[in-house]
Amino acid sequence: MTVTIVGSQLGDEGKGGVVDLYGDAADVIARYQGGDNAGHTVVEDGTKYKLSLVPSGAVRGKVGVLGNGCVVNPKTLFDEIDTLREQGLDPDVRVARRAHTILPYHRVLDNIEEDVKSDTDIKVGTTGRGIGPTYEDKAGRRGIRIGDLLDPDVLRKRLEYVVPQKRALIEDVYNVSLADVDDVIEGVDVQNAFDVSALYEQYRRFGERLDEENMTVAAGEFLAETIEDGGEVMFEGAQGTSIDIDHGNYPYVTSSNPTAGGAAVGTGLGPTTVGQGEVIGIVKAYLSRVGSGPLPTELGDVDEQIEGTGEGEEYELATYIREEGGEFGTVTGRPRRVGWLDMPMLRHAARANGFTGLAVNHIDVLAGLDEVKVGHTYTVDGEEIDTIPATTERWERCEPNLKTFEGWEDVDWGDVAREGYEAVPENAKTYLEYLSEELDTPVYAIGVGPGRDETVVRENPFEN
Numbered sequence: 001m002t003v004t005i006v007g008s009q010l011g012d013e014g015k016g017g018v019v020d021l022y023g024d025a026a027d028v029i030a031r032y033q034g035g036d037n038a039g040h041t042v043v044e045d046g047t048k049y050k051l052s053l054v055p056s057g058a059v060r061g062k063v064g065v066l067g068n069g070c071v072v073n074p075k076t077l078f079d080e081i082d083t084l085r086e087q088g089l090d091p092d093v094r095v096a097r098r099a100h101t102i103l104p105y106h107r108v109l110d111n112i113e114e115d116v117k118s119d120t121d122i123k124v125g126t127t128g129r130g131i132g133p134t135y136e137d138k139a140g141r142r143g144i145r146i147g148d149l150l151d152p153d154v155l156r157k158r159l160e161y162v163v164p165q166k167r168a169l170i171e172d173v174y175n176v177s178l179a180d181v182d183d184v185i186e187g188v189d190v191q192n193a194f195d196v197s198a199l200y201e202q203y204r205r206f207g208e209r210l211d212e213e214n215m216t217v218a219a220g221e222f223l224a225e226t227i228e229d230g231g232e233v234m235f236e237g238a239q240g241t242s243i244d245i246d247h248g249n250y251p252y253v254t255s256s257n258p259t260a261g262g263a264a265v266g267t268g269l270g271p272t273t274v275g276q277g278e279v280i281g282i283v284k285a286y287l288s289r290v291g292s293g294p295l296p297t298e299l300g301d302v303d304e305q306i307e308g309t310g311e312g313e314e315y316e317l318a319t320y321i322r323e324e325g326g327e328f329g330t331v332t333g334r335p336r337r338v339g340w341l342d343m344p345m346l347r348h349a350a351r352a353n354g355f356t357g358l359a360v361n362h363i364d365v366l367a368g369l370d371e372v373k374v375g376h377t378y379t380v381d382g383e384e385i386d387t388i389p390a391t392t393e394r395w396e397r398c399e400p401n402l403k404t405f406e407g408w409e410d411v412d413w414g415d416v417a418r419e420g421y422e423a424v425p426e427n428a429k430t431y432l433e434y435l436s437e438e439l440d441t442p443v444y445a446i447g448v449g450p451g452r453d454e455t456v457v458r459e460n461p462f463e464n
């Protein structure tokens with residue numbers, strides 16, 4: 001059977017913890033989209049493992065697959081694998097031959113485009129990992145797939161076609177001299193990023209290593225065989241529904257499909273296989289967001305937070321939630337935007353993904369507040385709506401209609417996790433039951449702290 005884990009909001013919902021929890025019962029954990037724009041920390045026997053590309057299950061001895069829907073930076077992949085090996089692990093990672101390769105010029109272009117947009121309201125705030133430009137090349141039929149790294153002739157031919165185009169784009173469209181971007185992008189040799197021979201040498205070596213270590217697979221076949229042999233497969237979504245390229249707040253989105261349909265397209269299994277399993281929506285009990293885009297239930301202004309100029313009740317509330325929830329970028333340390341839970345966003349996610357269960361994280365972060373609010377519906381242009389509008393401009397005009405819940409007390413959440421649902425504070429249960437009823441989906445798990453054991457587990461989808 002399969003279990004698909006999907007972010008129901010804007011990424012950073014705590015999917016890693018749920019993958020970790022339920023992934024124990026899985027034999028294979030497969031990612032189906034995205035690349036090293038994701039970030040998760042796994043703690044095993046007191047050791048911290050920081051990963052952005054390798055599926056987290058690899059730390060626990062599971063087979064990790066990067067499906068065809070992923071974009072793979074081989075340098076990140078091997079750096080992560082080597083670090084895990086230095087830490088005494090033996091990760092088993094397979095990469096789809098149909099997955100696309102992130103090359104250094106993708107990273108340069110990602111950064112330049114963001115820079116060009118920096119004074120406008122269309123700046124996305126990307127992770128700068130080259131994700132968008134790589135998916136652009138995939139759709140433009142000029143991408144280089146992982147399988148191409150294994151064949152020297154094909155690799156050279158593809159590079160000879162595409163690299164001059166990228167150089168022209170930088171120099172003639174963006175009017176950027178390559179010498180000017182030299183030290184702007186950490187870890188990228190900008191000169192070599194546009195040099196066919198240098199790229200060929202470097203990527204040919206990656207291909208050889210992939211081959212030597214027998215790491216590439218036809219992902220669909222590999223996963224189908226696992227399932228036929230009675231194996232359990234987990235699909236690990238990265239990012240979240242509201243930054244899905246189709247279903248999110250375009251253009252403030254990532255360039256792939258984190259939604260559950262992506263699990264079929266991005267692995268090579270049929271939607272019926274994914275649909276026969278469970279689809280678990282991961283919900284953070286409030287909202288946080290990195291990057292631009294509408295956020296009708298936003299609390300305070302994050303720029304004021306950065307500048308230290310904010311004041312008033314909302315600002316203080318935002319500061320409190322941000323600090324309690326550790327809502328700061330893992331790389332930059334910049335504060336994330338925060339807001340109340342947004343039900344129109346979640347109704348949209350429940351429909352687009354077909355959730356069969358929910359895992360609600362971080363209810364401990366809200367503990368101790370007198371009141372907890374939820375954006376129940378929106379009002380836009382005089383009309384009340386209960387899901388998000390299709391255009392971002394209309395979404396930006398939405399005003400939330402807030403529903404107020406009584407707050408719940410701060411308790412020993414470790415005890416709650418041990419004792420189970422009965423021990424969850426009553427007002428938090430009211431909040432969770434509202435969520436479950438509105439989305440017509442049972443709550444399978446409640447995250448009450450960052451650790452693996454700090455989860456109240458009501459159902460394990462692999463046992464259903």
Ligand code: IMP
Pocket residue numbers: 010011012037038039124125126127128129130131132238239243252253254255290291292
């Ligand atoms: P990209 O995926 O780097 O192209 O970034 C596009 C948008 O998705 C930006 O707003 C990023 O902040 C956001 N994003 C990408 N990956 C993540 C993630 O793992 N968590 C939260 N936001 C993300």
